[in-house]
Amino acid sequence: MGEQAVIVEGVSKRYRIGLEDEIHTNLSEYLFNFIKRPIKNFSKLRKLTRFSNDDEGLDVIWALKNIDLTVFTGEVLGIIGRNGSGKSTLLKLLSKISIPTTGRITTIGKISSLLEVGTGFHPELTGRENVYLNGTILGMRKSEIDMKFDQIVEFSEISKFIDTPSKRYSSGMKVRLAFAVAAFLEPEILIIDEVLAVGDAAFQQKCLGTMNQASQRGRTILFVSHNLSAVSALCTRAIWLDQGEIRAEGTPDNTIALYLRDVQKDSSASLRDREDREGNGKMRIVELRVENEEGALLENISSGIDMSFVMRYESDAELPLRGVKAGIRFFDSFGNLKFMCRSDITRETFQSIPNRSGSVVCKISQFPLPPGEYYLTIFLKVGGEWADLIDHAAKISVVSGDFFGTGRIPPEEKGGVYVNHAWELRL
Amino acid sequence: MKNRTVQRVAIIDANKRESLFNLQEIREYGDLLYFLTLRSITTQYSQSVLGVGWAVLRPVLTMIVFTVIFGRLAKIGSDGAPYAIFSYAAVVPWAYFSSSLQGSVNSIIANANMIGKIYFPRIFLPLAPIFANLLDFAISLVVLGVLMIWFHSVPSLWILFLPLLVLIMIMATVGLGLWITALAIQYRDVKYAISFGIQFLMYLSPLVYPASLIPGKYRIFYGLNPMAGVMEGFRSAILQTVPMPWDLILPGTLMTVLLFLSGLLYFRFKERVFADVV
Numbered sequence: 001m002g003e004q005a006v007i008v009e010g011v012s013k014r015y016r017i018g019l020e021d022e023i024h025t026n027l028s029e030y031l032f033n034f035i036k037r038p039i040k041n042f043s044k045l046r047k048l049t050r051f052s053n054d055d056e057g058l059d060v061i062w063a064l065k066n067i068d069l070t071v072f073t074g075e076v077l078g079i080i081g082r083n084g085s086g087k088s089t090l091l092k093l094l095s096k097i098s099i100p101t102t103g104r105i106t107t108i109g110k111i112s113s114l115l116e117v118g119t120g121f122h123p124e125l126t127g128r129e130n131v132y133l134n135g136t137i138l139g140m141r142k143s144e145i146d147m148k149f150d151q152i153v154e155f156s157e158i159s160k161f162i163d164t165p166s167k168r169y170s171s172g173m174k175v176r177l178a179f180a181v182a183a184f185l186e187p188e189i190l191i192i193d194e195v196l197a198v199g200d201a202a203f204q205q206k207c208l209g210t211m212n213q214a215s216q217r218g219r220t221i222l223f224v225s226h227n228l229s230a231v232s233a234l235c236t237r238a239i240w241l242d243q244g245e246i247r248a249e250g251t252p253d254n255t256i257a258l259y260l261r262d263v264q265k266d267s268s269a270s271l272r273d274r275e276d277r278e279g280n281g282k283m284r285i286v287e288l289r290v291e292n293e294e295g296a297l298l299e300n301i302s303s304g305i306d307m308s309f310v311m312r313y314e315s316d317a318e319l320p321l322r323g324v325k326a327g328i329r330f331f332d333s334f335g336n337l338k339f340m341c342r343s344d345i346t347r348e349t350f351q352s353i354p355n356r357s358g359s360v361v362c363k364i365s366q367f368p369l370p371p372g373e374y375y376l377t378i379f380l381k382v383g384g385e386w387a388d389l390i391d392h393a394a395k396i397s398v399v400s401g402d403f404f405g406t407g408r409i410p411p412e413e414k415g416g417v418y419v420n421h422a423w424e425l426r427l
Numbered sequence: 428m429k430n431r432t433v434q435r436v437a438i439i440d441a442n443k444r445e446s447l448f449n450l451q452e453i454r455e456y457g458d459l460l461y462f463l464t465l466r467s468i469t470t471q472y473s474q475s476v477l478g479v480g481w482a483v484l485r486p487v488l489t490m491i492v493f494t495v496i497f498g499r500l501a502k503i504g505s506d507g508a509p510y511a512i513f514s515y516a517a518v519v520p521w522a523y524f525s526s527s528l529q530g531s532v533n534s535i536i537a538n539a540n541m542i543g544k545i546y547f548p549r550i551f552l553p554l555a556p557i558f559a560n561l562l563d564f565a566i567s568l569v570v571l572g573v574l575m576i577w578f579h580s581v582p583s584l585w586i587l588f589l590p591l592l593v594l595i596m597i598m599a600t601v602g603l604g605l606w607i608t609a610l611a612i613q614y615r616d617v618k619y620a621i622s623f624g625i626q627f628l629m630y631l632s633p634l635v636y637p638a639s640l641i642p643g644k645y646r647i648f649y650g651l652n653p654m655a656g657v658m659e660g661f662r663s664a665i666l667q668t669v670p671m672p673w674d675l676i677l678p679g680t681l682m683t684v685l686l687f688l689s690g691l692l693y694f695r696f697k698e699r700v701f702a703d704v705v
Binding site: 011015042045046092093095096097098099100101102103104105106107108109110111113115116119120122124125129132133136137138139140141142165 | 439474
């Protein structure tokens, strides 16, 4: 092994998450609370940063517990794990954004972190000004940017508009410019969050390509991702974080295999008891049923059938529940998103739900996935805030079916989705 | 691969306090402060017709309103100088002070997202508007010069102390600015309280009235407001209305040093947790 680049010793991070407010049932209680509120608010805000030594209250969570990790120069380390496993916290500690509660992190070499592209971009500034601002935020010197400026602009393909205020840019142009700045960073240690890889496929490719180049130049890279195939392709080593601890460590394929086995095991657990969920809990998904058109439970889904996903919810929040949005994301076993269904996109926001329990139903006609195993992420939003989100909420098995209704089972081809279509001949 | 001896080693330790100044870091990120300040300046007047003209117009309009209401109608004394230039001489440092404080509080709230996404010396966020406002300040000083010619006022020799007064003004602004931004990030109340607080402090400063109105035995307490000495000092230097008010400037300077050091200390202590509380 080469020289050490990052040494993490006994690092833990404690957060306090807000406890829910009590609900008042009558006016006097409400008034009393109204008067008491500032005092309570103050202690709540103050407690965000104050912990007594034995503070293990309900609202304290350890996002990371006693992490030890050494990364060597030239390694590309993938960090995988579910939502809430501590991946993002680890990145934030490594990038110095947040300070560990215990332990110590040593980094040897110039370090840059990319948790977002275009940090600090201001709409009123021109592209040129934003390049300099964003570049210096990422840790570059002005002289360094001067030197690379022409290359950055060329890479971004917007040279004609470089002196136009960036509020006049399309969102694509903004992202291209922001990414161009990031691509010309030359750190020895690079920390990347996969949220970077949002955007269109071409952009993702560019992103991963740049990472690949950087690693070939001997850079040390730490890479957080849900995209297991990217981790498998790019990384030389991977760790799996689970509830703030390193569960496994080793070659990417080994780590991924262990992680997937665990995910599959968990998908069978009841949704009601799942702990690895995000959101404020105003609505909780307690059951997910897969039904056919007649409402009967489906064991397997065959491609092309009309069916429904029924998300049963429960809620203790104040009624009615306003502005409820629901969604399901479908992933293959490598963590690639196949497609998603979101009620807000189909314009079916449930403006007001008067019941504490019920079901939100997503009807899909001609189920488009080819045979295989898929994982579902399901979520509910209430009033624009995340109420509940469960990754790997369920595993579904899809078996071959007559998608096109032609009596012919489509041949087994890996990947992709089926799309209803027709051919004709024009002469 | 570069020679490892030139590589930098950074240690983030849960138990170690950061030093008050991290010179290496300030050197590394120095250009960022420059561009943040530039951003503050260029965005301040963007998409406005008058642009930098506002830097002239605002204090002048304030002066006119003060002159009509406090000078003519309320007949507040001006130690013998024309009320217009008497009030303008104090409006210049006061406008810098109040808009810088407002700007630094807004800066940290407007950029809360940035704090959670990347590391850079947090102190640059409140400093940028404080530095950027120096441009407005300089412009209003030029206008002051024009007014002096217009009113034929002859400056006293004390004008040589003007840079010292400006230094006190900047340091007091930085000190107070650091305090309130560090508080504002956790307690958003500060954002709402700040405009009230500034108004309150305005009545405690010789803006529309001369400090000679304050009874002698209270002057030392009055001087604890750093801006009192600065504003009255401006008048003394430019209008010769009163001798240099050292009895106000001295307690003010002490207060300034105290605010500056404690503000820096508190900010450095608090910035460790900024990302966790925004």
